[in-house]
Amino acid sequence: xxNPQLNRDGSLQHLLSIEGLPRTLVTHILDTAAGFAGxxxxxxxxxxxxxxxxxxxxNLFFENSTRTxxxxxxxxxxxxxxxxxxxVSVSSTSKGESLLDTIDNLSAMHADIFVVRHSQSGAPxxxxxxxxxxxxxxxxxxxxxxxxxxxxxxxxxxxxxDAYTIRHFKxxxxxxRVAIVGDVLHSRVARSDIHALxxxxxxxxxxxxxxxxxxxxxxxxxVSVFTDMAKGLDGVDVIMMLRLQxxxxxxxxxxxxxxYFKSYGLTAEKLALAAPDAIVMHPxxxxxxxxxxxSVADGAQSVILPxxxxxxxxxxxxxxILAAA
Amino acid sequence: xxNPQLNRDGSLQHLLSIEGLPRTLVTHILDTAAGFAGxxxxxxxxxxxxxxxxxxxxNLFFENSTRTxxxxxxxxxxxxxxxxxxxVSVSSTSKGESLLDTIDNLSAMHADIFVVRHSQSGAPxxxxxxxxxxxxxxxxxxxxxxxxxxxxxxxxxxxxxDAYTIRHFKxxxxxxRVAIVGDVLHSRVARSDIHALxxxxxxxxxxxxxxxxxxxxxxxxxVSVFTDMAKGLDGVDVIMMLRLQxxxxxxxxxxxxxxYFKSYGLTAEKLALAAPDAIVMHPxxxxxxxxxxxSVADGAQSVILPxxxxxxxxxxxxxxILAAA
Amino acid sequence: xxNPQLNRDGSLQHLLSIEGLPRTLVTHILDTAAGFAGxxxxxxxxxxxxxxxxxxxxNLFFENSTRTxxxxxxxxxxxxxxxxxxxVSVSSTSKGESLLDTIDNLSAMHADIFVVRHSQSGAPxxxxxxxxxxxxxxxxxxxxxxxxxxxxxxxxxxxxxDAYTIRHFKxxxxxxRVAIVGDVLHSRVARSDIHALxxxxxxxxxxxxxxxxxxxxxxxxxVSVFTDMAKGLDGVDVIMMLRLQxxxxxxxxxxxxxxYFKSYGLTAEKLALAAPDAIVMHPxxxxxxxxxxxSVADGAQSVILPxxxxxxxxxxxxxxILAAA
Numbered sequence: 017x018x019n020p021q022l023n024r025d026g027s028l029q030h031l032l033s034i035e036g037l038p039r040t041l042v043t044h045i046l047d048t049a050a051g052f053a054g055x056x057x058x059x060x061x062x063x064x065x066x067x068x069x070x071x072x073x074x075n076l077f078f079e080n081s082t083r084t085x086x087x088x089x090x091x092x093x094x095x096x097x098x099x100x101x102x103x104v105s106v107s108s109t110s111k112g113e114s115l116l117d118t119i120d121n122l123s124a125m126h127a128d129i130f131v132v133r134h135s136q137s138g139a140p141x142x143x144x145x146x147x148x149x150x151x152x153x154x155x156x157x158x159x160x161x162x163x164x165x166x167x168x169x170x171x172x173x174x175x176x177x178d179a180y181t182i183r184h185f186k187x188x189x190x191x192x193r194v195a196i197v198g199d200v201l202h203s204r205v206a207r208s209d210i211h212a213l214x215x216x217x218x219x220x221x222x223x224x225x226x227x228x229x230x231x232x233x234x235x236x237x238x239v240s241v242f243t244d245m246a247k248g249l250d251g252v253d254v255i256m257m258l259r260l261q262x263x264x265x266x267x268x269x270x271x272x273x274x275x276y277f278k279s280y281g282l283t284a285e286k287l288a289l290a291a292p293d294a295i296v297m298h299p300x301x302x303x304x305x306x307x308x309x310x311s312v313a314d315g316a317q318s319v320i321l322p323x324x325x326x327x328x329x330x331x332x333x334x335x336x337i338l339a340a341a
Numbered sequence: 342x343x344n345p346q347l348n349r350d351g352s353l354q355h356l357l358s359i360e361g362l363p364r365t366l367v368t369h370i371l372d373t374a375a376g377f378a379g380x381x382x383x384x385x386x387x388x389x390x391x392x393x394x395x396x397x398x399x400n401l402f403f404e405n406s407t408r409t410x411x412x413x414x415x416x417x418x419x420x421x422x423x424x425x426x427x428x429v430s431v432s433s434t435s436k437g438e439s440l441l442d443t444i445d446n447l448s449a450m451h452a453d454i455f456v457v458r459h460s461q462s463g464a465p466x467x468x469x470x471x472x473x474x475x476x477x478x479x480x481x482x483x484x485x486x487x488x489x490x491x492x493x494x495x496x497x498x499x500x501x502x503d504a505y506t507i508r509h510f511k512x513x514x515x516x517x518r519v520a521i522v523g524d525v526l527h528s529r530v531a532r533s534d535i536h537a538l539x540x541x542x543x544x545x546x547x548x549x550x551x552x553x554x555x556x557x558x559x560x561x562x563x564v565s566v567f568t569d570m571a572k573g574l575d576g577v578d579v580i581m582m583l584r585l586q587x588x589x590x591x592x593x594x595x596x597x598x599x600x601y602f603k604s605y606g607l608t609a610e611k612l613a614l615a616a617p618d619a620i621v622m623h624p625x626x627x628x629x630x631x632x633x634x635x636s637v638a639d640g641a642q643s644v645i646l647p648x649x650x651x652x653x654x655x656x657x658x659x660x661x662i663l664a665a666a
Numbered sequence: 667x668x669n670p671q672l673n674r675d676g677s678l679q680h681l682l683s684i685e686g687l688p689r690t691l692v693t694h695i696l697d698t699a700a701g702f703a704g705x706x707x708x709x710x711x712x713x714x715x716x717x718x719x720x721x722x723x724x725n726l727f728f729e730n731s732t733r734t735x736x737x738x739x740x741x742x743x744x745x746x747x748x749x750x751x752x753x754v755s756v757s758s759t760s761k762g763e764s765l766l767d768t769i770d771n772l773s774a775m776h777a778d779i780f781v782v783r784h785s786q787s788g789a790p791x792x793x794x795x796x797x798x799x800x801x802x803x804x805x806x807x808x809x810x811x812x813x814x815x816x817x818x819x820x821x822x823x824x825x826x827x828d829a830y831t832i833r834h835f836k837x838x839x840x841x842x843r844v845a846i847v848g849d850v851l852h853s854r855v856a857r858s859d860i861h862a863l864x865x866x867x868x869x870x871x872x873x874x875x876x877x878x879x880x881x882x883x884x885x886x887x888x889v890s891v892f893t894d895m896a897k898g899l900d901g902v903d904v905i906m907m908l909r910l911q912x913x914x915x916x917x918x919x920x921x922x923x924x925x926y927f928k929s930y931g932l933t934a935e936k937l938a939l940a941a942p943d944a945i946v947m948h949p950x951x952x953x954x955x956x957x958x959x960x961s962v963a964d965g966a967q968s969v970i971l972p973x974x975x976x977x978x979x980x981x982x983x984x985x986x987i988l989a990a991a
Contacts, residue, residue, distance in 0.1 A: 063720035063776075070388035072415060083771065086750055090722060090775055093748040098418040100411055113626035121408065121625060124649035125415055126388075300771060301763035324774035395713035397740060423743040425736055438951035446733065446950060449974035450740055451713075 020144060027341045030144045030161040031334050033170040034211035042215055046180050049333035053326065055094065067336045068097035071128040075101045077164075078134040083300065084164055087324075088131045091331035095339075097128075115139070116146050123147065129160045129335060137167030160338040168204050173334060174299055175208030177327040179216055181319055182254055184326065185295050189213070193220040195248055195290075196239075197280060198258030198307055199229040205299045206258055207237075214238045224248035225280060228269045245280050249289040257282055257298045260307045273306045283309045287317065295319045345469060352666045355469045355486040356659050358495040359536035367540055371505050374658035378651060380419065392661045393422035396453040400426045402489075403459040408625065409489055412649075413456045416656035420664075422453075440464070441471050448472065454485045454660060462492030485663040493529050498659060499624055500533030502652040504541055506644055507579055509651065510620050514538070518545040520573050520615075521564075522605060523583030523632055524554040530624045531583055532562075539563045549573035550605060553594045570605055574614040582607055582623045585632045598631045608634045612642065620644045670794060677991045680794045680811040681984050683820040684861035692865050696830050699983035703976065705744065717986045718747035721778040725751045727814075728784040733950065734814055737974075738781045741981035745989075747778075765789070766796050773797065779810045779985060787817030810988040818854050823984060824949055825858030827977040829866055831969055832904055834976065835945050839863070843870040845898050845940075846889075847930060848908030848957055849879040855949045856908055857887075864888045874898035875930060878919045895930055899939040907932055907948045910957045923956050933959045937967065945969045 019036045023029045028041060055063055073092040075085050085101065092099045104118065122130070130147075132140040140163040147159050165171040179189075186192060194213055200206045200223045213221050214237070223234060224242045235241055242248030249255065260276060270276050282296065296308075296318045304310045313320060344361045348354045353366060380388055398417040400410050410426065417424045429443065447455070455472075457465040465488040472484050490496040504514075511517060519538055525531045525548050538546050539562070548559060549567040560566060567573030574580065585601060595601050607621065621633075621643045629635045638645060669686045673679045678691060705713055723742040725735050735751065742749045754768065772780070780797075782790040790813040797809050815821040829839075836842060844863055850856045850873045863871050864887070873884060874892040885891055892898030899905065910926060920926055932946065946958075946968045954960045963970060 070419070072418070082752060082754075086752065086772070087775060089750055090748070093722070093750075094720070098415070100414055100418075102407060102411065104407075114629070117625075117627060117629075120646055121649050122411070124646040125412060125653055126650065300767075302767060304764070304767075321770055321774040324771050325776065328775055395744070397743070423740070425739055427732060427736065429732075439954070442950075442952060442954075445971055446974050447736070449971040450737060450978055451975065 020141065020148070023341060028337055029148075029341060030140075030163075031172050031338070032140050032144060032161065032163045034172045034175045034208050034215060035170070037215060039215050039217070042176070042179070042212065045176055045330070045333050045337060046183060048337060049176075049180055049326070049329040052094075052329040052332040055329070055332075064094055064096055066096045068092065068095035068128070068339050071097045071339060072126065073097045073099050073129045073131060073335065074122055074127045075099065075131045075164075076104055076122070076133070077102070078104045078132070078139065079165070081133055081165065084133065087327050088162075088164060088331055091328050091335060092129075094328070095332055095335055097335070100127075115142070119143050119146060120150070123150065123159055127159055129162060129338060131162045131164050132166070133164040134166045137169035139166050158341075160341070162334060162338070165204055168202055169207065171204040171208045173327070173331055174205050175212035176334070177323060177330040178205075178209050178256065178297060178299070179212040180326045180330050181297060181323045182213075182295070184322070185319060186253060189216040189218050192218045192254060193222070193252040193291075194218055194254040194256065195222045195224055195242075195252040196256045196258065197224045197245070197248070197282065199260050199264060200225050200234065200258065201229045201231050202261060202264070203258050209256055210237050210239055222248050222252065226270065226276075229264070245286055246289055249286055252290045253294055255282065255287070255290055255294055255296050257296065257308050259299060259301065260303055262303075273303075277306055281305070281307055281309060282312050284311055284315070287312055293317075297323055300324070345466065345473070348666060353659075353662055354473075354666060355465075355488075356497050356663070357465050357469060357486065357488045359497045359500045359533050359540060360495070362540060364540050364542070367501070367504070367537065370501055370655070370658050370662060371508060373662060374501075374505055374651070374654040377419075377654040377657040380654070380657075389419055389421055391421045393417065393420035393453070393664050396422045396664060397451065398422045398424050398454045398456060398660065399447055399452045400424065400456045401429055401447070401458070402427070403429045403457070403464065404490070406458055406490065409458065410456075412652050413487075413489060413656055416653050416660060417454075419653070420657055420660055422660070425452075440467070444468050444471060445475070448475065448484055452484055454487060454663060456487045456489050457491070458489040459491050462494035465491050483666075485666070487659060487663070490529055493527055494532065496529040496533045498652070498656055499530050500537035501659070502648060502655040503534050503581065503622060503624070504537040505651045505655050506622060506648045507538075507620070509647070510644060511578060514541040514543050517543045517579060518547070518577040518616075519543055519579040519581065520547045520549055520567075520577040521581045521583065522549045522570070522573070522607065524585050524589060525550050525559065525583065526554045526556050527586060527589070528583050534581055535562050535564055547573050547577065551595065551601075554589070570611055571614055574611055577615045578619055580607065580612070580615055580619055580621050582621065582633050584624060584626065585628055587628075598628075602631055606630070606632055606634060607637050609636055609640070612637055618642075622648055625649070670791065670798070673991065678987055679798075679991060680790075680813075681822050681988070682790050682794060682811065682813045684822045684825045684858050684865060685820070687865060689865050689867070692826070692829070692862065695826055695980070695983050695987060696833060698987060699826075699830055699976070699979040702744075702979040702982040705979070705982075714744055714746055716746045718742065718745035718778070718989050721747045721989060722776065723747045723749050723779045723781060723985065724772055724777045725749065725781045726754055726772070726783070727752070728754045728782070728789065729815070731783055731815065734783065737977050738812075738814060738981055741978050741985060742779075744978070745982055745985055747985070750777075765792070769793050769796060770800070773800065773809055777809055779812060779988060781812045781814050782816070783814040784816050787819035790816050808991075810991070812984060812988070815854055818852055819857065821854040821858045823977070823981055824855050825862040826984070827973060827980040828859050828906065828947060828949070829862040830976045830980050831947060831973045832863075832945070834972070835969055836903060839866045839868050842868045842904060843872070843902040843941075844868055844904040844906065845872045845874055845892075845902040846906045846908065847874045847895070847898070847932065849910050849914060850875050850884065850908065851879045851881050852911060852914070853908050859906055860887050860889055872898050872902065876920065876926075879914070895936055896939055899936055902940045903944055905932065905937070905940055905944055905946050907946065907958050909949060909951065910953055912953075923953075927956055931955070931957055931959060932962050934961055934965070937962055943967075947973055950974070
């Protein structure tokens with residue numbers, strides 16, 4: 017089966033998941049992002065490129081996320097695109113229009129890129145598949161979909177910006193030990209990170225968490241599983257903390273936020289078990305005192321804010337590569 | 342009485358209704374739109390013109406409509422205008438400020454175009470009249486109002502884009518039979534379509550619907566009235582379906598959505614009664630299975646998505662003509 | 667203590683309050699605004715300058731105000747900045763993220779200017795102080811904060827646009843008598859106006875209102891206090907009316923809106939007590955018939971709408987001065 021994200025010539029038609037992307041393509045995205053990273057330096061005079069001038073980027077957020085929407089909005093603006101924000105939950109779908117009718121309509125307005133966030137896994141695939149069907153009718157040849165997070169499934173631009181951050185600080189993927197800590201079960205970020213890291217050749221990816229928050233069979237993704245934080249962190253070069261959703265904290269899956277912090281919260285003490293130059297990452301927003309101690313979040317080994325900065329460059333890279341396809 | 346939409350020299354000062362516009366002016370709008378239609382072709386490199394550069398378009402939506410707002414936002418962006426979206430129901434009016442004080446304030450910020458959507462018929466007129474009074478005081482000489490739908494009264498850009506679509510597919514208005522089907526009583530779209538078609542010289546405009554959803558005296562608008570769908574569709578060249586508002590479906594005016602579909606829903610079978618090359622239109626959003634069968638909505642005779650595409654060009658035309666006035 | 671708004675060389679790093687700004691700096695802002703005022707003339711062809719091209723202005727509105735947000739949005743657009751609107755109350759903070767984590771994140775996206783509105787006095791200071799701490803770490807050297815209204819504390823751009831308006835109509839500050847009328851106790855506008863006027867050398871600033879709505883000790887700000895409207899208005903050159911918040915009207919502080927109007931509402935009769943060429947100002951939105959009579963609000967001495975117009979130029983001036991710092 018053809019990867020639905022790729023054109024026949026192997027170029028990127030949509031970004032739906034990191035799963036199945038060849039390493040060369042992932043590396044190409046990171047290299048392109050590196051070219052944009054300098055551009056977002058606030059000391060630079062010119063922070064804008066005309067690569068998407070006259071193109072329309074539609075932020076279709078069926079699930080609200082101001083933070084993620086803002087990063088795409090800024091990335092698109094820095095490429096000179098016109099950005100249309102659509103909070104779709106309060107829009108046509110409330111008038112009983114189907115998702116695909118909404119998509120057809122926005123396509124007919126000659127959108128160039130749809131950035132899609134949806135609470136249901138697979139929604140961006142459904143949209144991309146529908147667009148490609150329409151596309152074969154030669155009406156709308158160039159509409160690209162970027163998955164900005166779908167259910168528990170994938171959040172590929174987060175996976176890419178995390179990979180970018182690791183490469184920036186660690187240079188070489190092929191000798192790293194990386195730990196992903198927390199609620200892996202419900203995390204699209206974890207899934208995208210695992211795909212990115214294994215694709216890029218990281219030899220050892222560990223997931224750490226309570227048994228109830230680790231999906232069964234996750235070993236098949238090429239990771240090793242730890243329920244003991246101390247053992248899992250031993251000697252790792254990168255620690256990627258996951259956000260603990262509020263709704264998990266007092267539910268059936270966990271005794272309490274306090275207990276969770278005791279076992280899996282990243283403290284200075286636990287951080288000392290990792291390599292001395294290990295970096296600490298978090299996709300945000302953080303629950304300080306739940307999954308991470310403030311002194312670690314703000315400490316010398318934290319690269320949490322650089323992640324955000326690099327995220328703009330990575331999203332610019334994805335958009336510019338899609339627009340050139 | 343002077344038409345409040347027109348300047349003394351006959352040029353367009355506001356677009357409030359198609360009623361009363363001379364045919365030459367309507368044709369001029371359609372011709373101007375034709376010049377922009379190529380621009381929205383996604384294969385074209387340059388999709389942006391500087392005609393409204395530095396101008397401010399305010400989307401004043403007192404009634405929510407993401408779809409319509411988006412089309413104006415894109416049209417304005419493609420003319421390089423700055424667009425300000427104001428969802429006015431949650432704004433100053435909730436602080437007890439009057440509509441006209443809000444308008445005066447936004448005018449004082451030197452808006453160039455107000456795109457007004459309001460649930461009350463006549464609200465855009467009220468605003469335009471107020472602006473023209475201020476204008477005569479030589480303070481704010483060039484603020485234009487575009488009616489983006491007011492109550493049951495008018496939706497002139499929809500009427501214009503429908504006329505554009507018909508001209509695109511049928512070339513000549515003067516030999517057409519056009520049927521408008523459904524809830525004419527509550528439809529501003531129907532009213533604007535009738536004015537557009539009769540102004541442009543369509544010799545036969547029919548309205549079709551249950552007696553309870555046809556306004557009494559509608560014959561005076563120059564249309565013929567049918568309550569029988571088969572008779573009404575017989576031999577027509579264009580079928581314009583209207584959206585059935587959810588709130589009508591189970592009310593006193595209609596037995597049920599299912600009964601409505603049986604009598605007035607457009608099926609392949611009923612479509613066969615029209616001319617063989619008849620086109621099918623719908624302003625959206627559609628209620629599939631209520632006023633239109635899916636196979637017809639997506640079928641070869643449907644021009645529903647081209648309507649959306651042409652809508653961008655038509656709105657660009659209206660804005661550029663107003664801005665040049 | 668160093669004024670936290672100023673850099674060591676005396677240039678403006680943030681605009682948090684007019685209090686403590688040197689007169690030369692306030693005058694420089696007004697002079698810069700005068701250069702932009704011509705630009706917003708609707709008869710001018712070019713209304714846009716590239717001074718903030720490629721810069722990102724974030725409207726961080728923790729308290730909703732469409733009117734104020736719009737003026738900043740237009741001012742930024744006329745300087746060619748990219749504007750990101752964040753209604754933060756519905757955003758990350760609802761996910762339990764702290765204010766300063768939100769700020770850190772937006773900073774990491776390389777914002778250039780934060781326009782901050784917050785219901786709590788001092789919030790913009792807190793943000794500016796936090797940014798300056800980060801700044802000293804040399805990571806984000808150039809993020810500026812503009813206070814767009816914080817609690818009862820300050821609304822400096824309103825104070826500046828009021829000063830601009832007075833200078834426009836009265837030329838010389840040093841011979842004026844100015845009356846500020848109404849709910850001074852709860853008004854950040856009143857506080858900023860008083861600071862602006864005394865800084866600019868107005869020899870006589872009066873506050874007029876019922877004892878319950880005047881803060882005790884206000885005389886220490888250099889104003890004289892009147893509870894009698896007739897005495898307070900006697901011979902003044904400028905009357906600045908304040909908005910009476912709805913929640914005050916029927917509370918413990920006031921008998922009723924009707925009683926308030928009788929004593930402190932500005933009528934034509936009371937206006938006649940001021941100098942014959944006195945101007946009438948109001949920050950909007952007005953409660954007609956409560957703090958001001960309609961005939962006065964719309965009368966020949968009213969400069970309420972010019973205030974709005976000048977507000978755009980003043981905000982452009984503040985942004986361009988900050989961006990050049």
